Amino acid sequence: MITGTVSTISIVMMGVAAICSIAIPLLILLYLKKKxxxxxxxxxxxxxxxxxxxxxxxxxxNIFLPTPVGKTVQNNILMFAIYGGLMAGLFEETGRLVAFKTVMKQFRDKDINAIMYGAGHGGFEAMAILGITMISxxxxxxxxxxxxIGTVTSALPAESVDVFIEQIQPLTTIAPAAFLLGIVERILAITIHMALSVLVWFGVKNNKLRMYVLSMLIHAVFDAVTVLIAxxxxxxxxxxxxxxxAIMVIGIVFLARKVWIKETKRTVPSVIR
Incomplete structure (x- = not known):
């Protein structure tokens, strides 16, 4: 049984976070279009x-985690963090690589399109993760x-009720301001996606596969460290x-800036200064 209620201010903060998950990517889109x-x-x-x-x-x-090995990984924080980081890095950076080698070919005349792609990549993640979570x-x-809430618990299998209650009970105790942390996290995540897109972009343009590998490793380490701390x-x-x-983001943006200058032999645009 759920004890307590959720404060009105908490619900308002959830709404603010949900709106920002859509507004921030759109504002970045408009800004980059203007650039x-x-x-x-x-x-x-x-x-x-x-x-x-x-x-x-x-x-x-869904295929791996239910297996005996997968369950072992889930029960070990370090193994789970490494696994999650590697999977995220592999799939997302490979997606970037494939996109830049195929459908993005026609947009290679403008290097700023690498940043625009990253804004879409990270922006959709913000809408899918933060937006949907806050609405829920x-x-x-x-x-x-x-x-x-009993209408939900009554429809669940008996063995799932306790898990469900454990998941939503914190809504009654979390400080309202904590819901705004998601906004900060998504802004930082979008920034990382734009920076990693720059690395893969120039790797594809200049036939440097190591840039893709580097971006994949950076992504994996970033996600793994985040999980370990959390x-x-x-x-x-x-x-x-x-x-x-935030510290890691600064480092990744600095690296992307150096790559941009080296690969284009010119000053970076104001959007990533």
């Missing part, structure tokens, strides 16, 4: 994230407050995670 980027690369980025991460990667997880949280919160049980882990992510 001369084409719109299709943004849409291609969205499609690649959907196909390679949310569909293909999920299929692999709002629905669950309203049902908790109205006392109708699952560490350290007090304030959610805030520590954002600080560590």
């Amino acid at each position: 001369g980027a084409d719109v299709p690369p943004f849409l291609i980025g969205c499609l690649v994230m959907l196909v390679f991460a949310l569909i293909l990667e999920s299929i692999v997880h 949280n709002i629905v669950m919160s309203i049902m908790i407050n109205s006392g109708t 699952k560490s049980g350290i007090a304030g882990a959610e805030y520590i995670t954002e600080v560590v992510i």
Whole structure:
């Protein structure tokens, strides 16, 4: 049984986060378009994230994780972090590589299209993860407050009820401001996707496969470190995670900036200065 209710301010913060998950990618799209980027690369980025991460990667997880080896991996935080990081890096960076070698060929005349693609890739992730999560949280919160959450638990198998309650009970205790952390996290994630897109972009343009491998390793390490901190049980882990992510983002953007200057032999555009 759920105890307590969800505060109105918490529900408002969830709504703000959901709106931002859509508004931020669209604002970046408009900004980059103003800077001369084409719109299709943004849409291609969205499609690649959907196909390679949310569909293909999920299929692999659904096949592997229920196996004995998969269950062993899930029960070991370090192994699970490494596995998750490698899978994310493999599928998402491969998706980037495939897109840049095929449908993005016609947009290679403008290097800024690499950033536009990254905005779409990370933007769709923000809408799919933060947006849908917050909308679901709002629905669950309203049902908790109205006392109708029983209609959901009564429809679940008996063995799943406790798990469901354990998942949504925190909605009644989480500080309202904590829901805004998701906005910060998604902004940082979009920034990383734009930076990694620059690496793979120039790797494809200049036939340097090592740039793809580098981006895949960076992505894997980034995700693994994030999971390790989040699952560490350290007090304030959610805030520590954002600080560590921000530091890593600065480093990845700095690297992308250096690659841009080296590969184009010119100053980077204002969008990544």
